[in-house]
Amino acid sequence: MKFHFIGYVGWSEIVEKGIEDEIENFTEMAIEDLQLYLINDGQLQGYLFQCLECGKYCLYADCA
Ligand SMILES: [Zn+2]
Numbered sequence: 369m370k371f372h373f374i375g376y377v378g379w380s381e382i383v384e385k386g387i388e389d390e391i392e393n394f395t396e397m398a399i400e401d402l403q404l405y406l407i408n409d410g411q412l413q414g415y416l417f418q419c420l421e422c423g424k425y426c427l428y429a430d431c432a
Pocket residue numbers: 369419420421422423424
């Protein structure tokens with residue numbers, strides 16, 4: 369699998385892109401928690417990647 373980095377995201381950026389039902393969650397957090405706590409430039413930062421082969425989105429996160 370080849371992934372390329374799309375950008376820094378919070379949950380609202382994911383919703384803006386309309387891909388909240390398409391992302392593969394690699395954050396080890398529940399979606400309900402991501403919806404509350406994943407904020408761009410916040411304490412829980414999201415990193416969005418996309419597979420170059422199938423177009424699937426993958427989400428990673430870490431704490432500041
Ligand atoms: Zn793929």
